[in-house]
Amino acid sequence: MQAATEGLRELTGTSFLLISAVKVILVFTVVMVVVAMLTLLERKVSAWMQDRLGPNRVGPGGLLQPAADGLKNILKEETNPAEAHGVFFTLAPMLSIIPALVTFAVIPFASPLPTPWGVTGMIVADLPVGILFLLAFSSLGVYGIVIAGWASFNKYALLGGLRAGAQMISYEIALGLSLMSVFFVTGNVGLPEVVYAQQSMNLWFALPFAVSFFFFWISCFAETNRLPFDLPEAESELVTGYHTEYSSMKFSMFFIAEYAHVLTVSALMATLFLGGWDIPGWGGDDMLGFGADGRWIGADPAWWKTILTFGAFALKTFFFIMVFMLVRWTVPRFRYDQVMDLGWKIMLPAALAAVVITAATVLALDSAGVEMTRLYWGFVPLYGLALTAVNLVMLAIVLWVMDRGRTLAGTGALDEKRAAARALARRRAELRQSPVRPRPAPAPAAHTQRVV
């Protein structure tokens, strides 16, 4: 092993540039194709859930439907509202699609691949500020939506944009806070390091940081504007919200951006909380790359390991995508007050509390001398399990608080409110002698004498 480790070189110079270019093109192509297939998958999945067939006319089983859709959208007439702001109206779809695609650059999608010129990490850009970059760009995505809403010169579009902005602000906080606990343990914001931390901890972060995972998940629904958080494009209220005025390829770009967001966010959740490309129970893929001293950390890379780990990564991402779709076609949209309640009254304080408690637990474990990477008695990742226990208790409390209409008032609760309002109105009407009863003769005088 030692010999093999010394044989590994880092990519430098021209080969680095070339391989990076190849990776960019490859990842971009794959992402775009997957996004196209996601639009089909969503229609198929929704059809199956509703006992329908879904698109099945174009190509075998409807596989070429995205191509037909794309062709249609390109050939369609583009309508520009006369009073729309020309520049921003065109800029908005781009602003919405680019952040969704760019974020994929910092997500590692397989274990490092050895090439004749050196070892290359299977990540487009191994930025040292990985997650910070990601947070920055995922927040940028909402600019596209807000600008689209504003530039359309349409009140519904503007309302959609406003809602998107409000929603993003509310949930970005919980999103960031839920990432904090991952930073505690990883001690780094690079995504390959996050994967490596999970591998060396012998436990995926979904368990030790269950609360963070849960909040991150919910925030991701809000970030991607998917149901139950699709208030920016609430069809029943806002026509289609921010993209009401868009047609043909510009609309298509919003559509692609939504699915690119879903894909990116699913890949991100898989990386942060389900071990990324880690294959569970196998040490052969525990590799980080080159350390600061230029030495290889972890197991030896191999091309078949890259393929296997990519498979694991794809499976995990697919799992999250399916959950996205399952939720979308099951859960109805939140009311606006419910969205705000959930964001500010539950998620923010609970995420803060979770950060403090997780930090305290991490501190306690570190001071007690429990090693993160050690398997106690041969198979017990004590560090992770201790965090898991703490987090599961917290998660139970969070779910208990969220449930049973303690914070989110259900539809039934509105009936009570309505009944109370009716009773109040009736009492007031009696007080001021409602106009149904015959009034005393001098009507204007009675009007002035009335006291409410």
Place this chain on the structure above:
Amino acid sequence: MSINVKVMKRPQGKSSYIRASLKGMALTFRHMVDPKTVTIQYPDQKKELSPRWRGTHVMETHDDGRPKCVACGLCPTICPANCIKLVPGEDDQGNRYPIVYEIDEFRCIFCGMCQEVCPVEAIHVGQHYENAEYTRASFVYDLDRLMKQTHPSTLLWDPSDPAGE
């Protein structure tokens, strides 16, 4: 095949959001893995018509190709939608025949009374429903077109018992 639609009662008072969501997701997941599809793939697969189906008209012909119609004028009289236009004629032997016989399929309400009233079982409503045309005018079927219709006439009319006895 009918689909049972369950009408849910709205939850009164406090309602559990999480459990209800999970239950709903289990339901949709069950349907996703095992869809009970009732779709009829229309152009490939056609729904069986009801025996009472009354569609586009057919004019029965004699073996020599003449229409069976004797231009008695009963069908334009009984037609509630007033969609049959008939100009009767008489040949040398004194046989009446229709010079003009037109049915406006747009005006027609497909009640089937023309078929019921016809004394010689000449006009029938048929088992047919695909009537797309490019112009409104081509929905007025003339005699030739009515005789050329190939679809069977409705099952309401039994050819072995033409008078319905």
